Amino acid sequence: xxxxxxxxxxxxxxxxxxxxxxxxxxxxxxxxxxxxxxxxxxxxxxxxxxxxxxxxxxxxxxxxxxxxxxxxxxxxxxxxxxxxxxxxxxxxxxxxxxxxxxxxxxxxxxxxxxxxxxxxxxxxxxxxxxxxxxxxxxxxxxxxxxxxxxxxxxxxxxxxxxxxxxxxxxxxxxxxxxxxxxxxxxxxxxxxxxxxxxxxxxxxxxxxxxxxxxxxxxxxxxxxxxxxxxxxxxxxxxxxxxxxxxxxxxxxxxxxxxxxxxxxxxxxxxxxxxxxxxxxxxxxxxxxxxxxxxxxxxxxxxxxxxxxxxxxxxxxxxxxxxxxxxxxxxxxxxxxxxxxxxxxxxxxxxxxxxxxxxxxxxxxxxxxxxxxxxxxxxxxxxxxxxxxxxxxxxxxxxxxxxxxxx
Numbered sequence: 001x002x003x004x005x006x007x008x009x010x011x012x013x014x015x016x017x018x019x020x021x022x023x024x025x026x027x028x029x030x031x032x033x034x035x036x037x038x039x040x041x042x043x044x045x046x047x048x049x050x051x052x053x054x055x056x057x058x059x060x061x062x063x064x065x066x067x068x069x070x071x072x073x074x075x076x077x078x079x080x081x082x083x084x085x086x087x088x089x090x091x092x093x094x095x096x097x098x099x100x101x102x103x104x105x106x107x108x109x110x111x112x113x114x115x116x117x118x119x120x121x122x123x124x125x126x127x128x129x130x131x132x133x134x135x136x137x138x139x140x141x142x143x144x145x146x147x148x149x150x151x152x153x154x155x156x157x158x159x160x161x162x163x164x165x166x167x168x169x170x171x172x173x174x175x176x177x178x179x180x181x182x183x184x185x186x187x188x189x190x191x192x193x194x195x196x197x198x199x200x201x202x203x204x205x206x207x208x209x210x211x212x213x214x215x216x217x218x219x220x221x222x223x224x225x226x227x228x229x230x231x232x233x234x235x236x237x238x239x240x241x242x243x244x245x246x247x248x249x250x251x252x253x254x255x256x257x258x259x260x261x262x263x264x265x266x267x268x269x270x271x272x273x274x275x276x277x278x279x280x281x282x283x284x285x286x287x288x289x290x291x292x293x294x295x296x297x298x299x300x301x302x303x304x305x306x307x308x309x310x311x312x313x314x315x316x317x318x319x320x321x322x323x324x325x326x327x328x329x330x331x332x333x334x335x336x337x338x339x340x341x342x343x344x345x346x347x348x349x350x351x352x353x354x355x356x357x358x359x360x361x362x363x364x365x366x367x368x369x370x371x372x373x374x375x376x377x378x379x380x381x382x383x384x385x386x387x388x389x390x391x392x393x394x395x396x397x398x399x400x401x402x403x404x405x406x
Contacts (some may be wrong), residue, residue: 001028003074005064009079012128028074043067086245150306177335188236193229223311233323255382269392317375321390345375
């Protein structure tokens, strides 16, 4: 008798078996354990095992097959757990990775894994077909099933399967970023910012004679444009990437980081400010003239006021860096890392960031700080760390700027 324990295939293996007339003579039962809790409750998979290795892993696939035998009257059990996509991937576990196991009562247990190509449906169908093949091989030759040997502890699932990742290298996010997605989010964000400025200016009477010059010095105009443009970056990234791919922001790259990592990020953010200042000063000395800041004119159009200080620190110091890390680090840098090393990817993404901001000192400093942010992202595997560094540096810079105005 056969039992199935399925996660990503959701009962497809049991359905394929029971599609055959007379299958009641060989199919004992099937378990669909989609959540971690179900794996523990129905199959007895230890929660600590899932916590240590992850739900998509060889140890969990083995435990699922063994649990199916223990909780049924079957002689043979097959299990499958994987990432069908489009979300759910990690740096070492790409979309399409599936772990399978076949266990025989009183006999051995054999594990196998593959990284299947295709969309969610194709991955699930391929996983179910592979599980059926393993069952058939085990029935025909119990001593030598068609399964790969257990992988060594130092190999990743993709390396063991002999497949080179198409996603980003290093410890950055591993979902398959497409170039058009990067361009779409960048273009949508920039066009939305222009549209917000035009609509806000029109509402505030920007086309009236003599009003355009005073509008450029309006606190309301500056806060409205920056605030809505920043929200727009979040919205476009969510619509084009997260919602369309049916993934979570954690899958995107916002993985939890430890408290010491948070403190280190704050410290690096504090150190980034003098680096930015020194780089900007070096550029000005090289050019032999001081450089004005169009950002300063926009962020503080009418000099010092507490309204502009609080508003700009909240929006430009906290929200904007988070949105910029999503676009320039999460998307642009993540896409570039699929094709090149850390240094060129960091420099190119930093150059685009500087050009978008349109300030020569920022372009130069962005190379230095951008490299540091990229290294932090690679080190932690989470966008939270570079976002904290970026926000800390921005808040300090704005505080100094407004203090000088006062």
